[in-house]
Amino acid sequence: MIIAERKPLEEILSMIGQARSVLIAGCATCVADCMAGGEREVGILASALRIAQRQRNGDVEFVEATVERQCEREFIDRIRELVEKADIVISTACGIGVQAMAERYGTKPIYPGVNTRFLGLREEEGLWTERCGACGDCTLHLTGGVCPVARCSKSLLNGPCGGSTKGKCEVSDEIDCGWQLIVDRLKALGQLDLLEVNIPPKNWASGRHGGPRKVIKKELRDEKRK
């Protein structure tokens, strides 16, 4: 899922500026799971903003609404009335949700309440870690199901650099060496020989480096045209 973290309160307050009516729009999917922008976090953020505004003698109305998925138009449309009434919207969805709202409500300022961090999972209670670099050219079958693009600090494709120590990355003791994980897993699978193969330079064009990406399903497009 998409992992996000709430922005510092001060930053959100600075976005509010002179607005008198603010809709805080949450999303009940990824950002709720990672406890950054679901219904519960929308409530916490609204309370914090109310207190902060009161301390500054502000008179701002904060309205709360959380939709099931902010990246889908049919869900966004259900809060149209609240959006139209508000001066601005603070969206606690990921960057996709913020943009989906901005596209849907062309004249309404939609501001981000969270920082979208990465594609990952909840590893332990209170700990989320990255898993996928969305490179568009998955080779997890060659690396024991551990992604070198996302989990090696240098995205190396042919094995670890010289900076791997006792399972940790040279960048920090807090980061597992992605290649140590790959080697451990391939050993467990009896597939260590997969690493003998030299992987040629990757075609990054399927990733962000090819420009903004699209997936087109032709059969669905054709059907739509009919």
Added chain:
Amino acid sequence: MKSGSNLEKVLQAGHFAVTAELGPPMGCNAEVVQKKIQLLGGVADAYNVTDCQTAVVRMSSIATSIFLVQSGLEPVMQMTCRDRNRIAMQSDILGAAAHGIKNCLCIAGDHQSFGAAGKLKGHPGAKNVYDVDSIQLVGILKGLRDEARQQGGDPLDGRAPLFIGAAWTPLGDPVEIRTMRLAKKVNAGADFVQTQAVFDIERFSEAMKKARDRGLHERVAILAGIIVPKSGGMLAYMNESVPGVTVPEGLIRRMKGASDPKAEGVAIAIELVQQIKQIEGVRGVHIQAIEWEAAVRSVVEGAGLLPRPKL
């Protein structure tokens, strides 16, 4: 001859090769480079010119290497995968080759979060590149040289005469794949490798045996890394904190107990060179005396490796 570089000639003639390191200055003062050239001239067959090591900005390895060429010293231009994509790398390498630079060492490079291990600020907020890894870079250089072809497939107007180097960390984690890593570098086209600093002769000998078992020592010239120790504290730090480096307790004690640590450091380095020379398959040494270039000559001389062959 693949490149006609002095290092290639020395190795091909069967001499025990010596390379040393020449770190570019943190500034644009050419005089600093000239001083190091004066200090190091004649002690090695080629000199590694580092490429913004520890992610701190220094004079570029290419520009510094050109100063060496102009002074009659042969550079081993280092190139990290951290700062350039495959387009910039190939373009820079072609330019370097046109300036008479013949040896290039392909390395991943320290991550930009390094900042000289916290001693300097560096640029931890920089965006890194890592378009290709060091093994892929070796392969790209081989294409420029053997096929006169760039990685994308387009032809060059001639072959780039390059002697291709890589790094090897024989005792790095995960240690069981380090021989395989060397094999991959050799298969990609590495002509020589320089190793991470060796202090533990016993463990390095075991790693060399594994390399010999795969016949790698016959396909690539392995130069063992030597760092001239300055103090017992430095050795203890390296043992503790530098990935892939283990220092036997006895050596740390010996340095700590020395009345003249610098003289002792030189003596230890000389002993290491002599012991490494006995290991089958090692074709030379790569000597580093960090911020202490003057020590290199004492070590090379003390190990009986002067004068260097003139070919």
